[in-house]
Amino acid sequence: MDAENLNDIYHQKLTSDEFGLIQNYIQVKCGIRLPLTKKNMVEGRLRRRLKALNISTYGEYLAVVFGGDSPAAEQERFSFIDAITTNKTDFFREPNHFDYLNNRLLPNLQQQGYGKEQTLNIWSSACSTGEEPYTLAMVLAEYFGLSGNFRIYASDISTAVLEKAVRAVYSEDKADSIPYELKKKYLLKSKNQDAALVRVKPELRQKVTFGRLNLMDSEYSLPVKMNVVFCRNVIIYFDHQTQFDIIGKICRNIVRGGHLFLGHSESVHGMDLPLRTAAPTIFERL
Numbered sequence: 001m002d003a004e005n006l007n008d009i010y011h012q013k014l015t016s017d018e019f020g021l022i023q024n025y026i027q028v029k030c031g032i033r034l035p036l037t038k039k040n041m042v043e044g045r046l047r048r049r050l051k052a053l054n055i056s057t058y059g060e061y062l063a064v065v066f067g068g069d070s071p072a073a074e075q076e077r078f079s080f081i082d083a084i085t086t087n088k089t090d091f092f093r094e095p096n097h098f099d100y101l102n103n104r105l106l107p108n109l110q111q112q113g114y115g116k117e118q119t120l121n122i123w124s125s126a127c128s129t130g131e132e133p134y135t136l137a138m139v140l141a142e143y144f145g146l147s148g149n150f151r152i153y154a155s156d157i158s159t160a161v162l163e164k165a166v167r168a169v170y171s172e173d174k175a176d177s178i179p180y181e182l183k184k185k186y187l188l189k190s191k192n193q194d195a196a197l198v199r200v201k202p203e204l205r206q207k208v209t210f211g212r213l214n215l216m217d218s219e220y221s222l223p224v225k226m227n228v229v230f231c232r233n234v235i236i237y238f239d240h241q242t243q244f245d246i247i248g249k250i251c252r253n254i255v256r257g258g259h260l261f262l263g264h265s266e267s268v269h270g271m272d273l274p275l276r277t278a279a280p281t282i283f284e285r286l
């Protein structure tokens with residue numbers, strides 16, 4: 001692509017028909033609502049795909065994305081979803097959740113034999129680049145030891161974030177929110193000082209199983225029922241009915257007495273679900 005074409009991309013706008021097509025596809029496929037206020041954001045994110053594919057108009061790009069069932073179109077639909085999803089996350093994000101887990105739930109579960117004779121299963125259902133499931137793994141490893149009987153399942157719709165999560169390499173800045181003692185125990189520093197990177201140690205990585213799962217799927221084929229589910233900062237992007245449907249499906253995958261954690265600005269208020277509030281944004285499966 002020459003400089004003139006590149007310049008053209010920056011001035012392009014999605015037509016209202018093109019944006020409508022995107023809104024509809026993303027809502028049906030991922031559950032994510034894209035109001036008109038998100039149009040600039042979508043243009044910016046798709047521009048990167050146009051550049052990567054050496055395509056000069058949004059129209060041409062959408063013809064590739066929606067252009068049939070060829071492997072290339074199929075592949076681009078994944079990249080399209082990767083580009084649209086918002087993946088912001090952090091280690092120990094919303095730390096009160098990890099305090100509650102540590103101080104209230106784990107002692108209870110331990111008394112019932114979890115972490116020892118019984119496997120304690122936790123699911124991070126929109127895990128993004130892995131900070132949430134690795135935080136859970138650190139908290140559980142601190143409580144039960146690395147040889148404790150627990151497993152973290154972690155899934156996301158975006159293949160790009162899952163690749164990063166499996167690699168488990170982060171900038172040192174990203175790791176700033178991890179307490180110093182835990183950093184020392186569970187992270188490896190890059191040998192190259194200039195790189196300023198850390199990697200989660202293999203012993204902790206082994207505690208987490210990653211896979212792609214779309215919360216819009218009619219059923220979730222999880223290997224076990226979960227004791228704890230983290231579904232944080234994702235249903236906020238969905239409409240009320242979709243939120244209800246998804247939380248209902250999640251409930252069917254939680255053991256009775258198990259717990260669901262939502263993001264701080266998410267709620268199940270007004271939804272007829274088998275849940276009772278245990279603490280703000282934390283719910284017990286009835």
Ligand SMILES: C[S@@+](CC[C@H](N)C(=O)[O-])C[C@H]1O[C@@H](n2cnc3c(N)ncnc32)[C@H](O)[C@@H]1O
Nearest residue numbers: 030085088089126128157158214215232233234
């Ligand atoms: C803002 S991040 C939240 C990450 C983490 N749970 C946290 O709270 O830090 C939202 C994640 O939800 C994922 N997501 C969006 N729609 C999804 C869907 N339909 N199924 C599964 N994951 C989805 C996105 O790819 C993104 O990684």
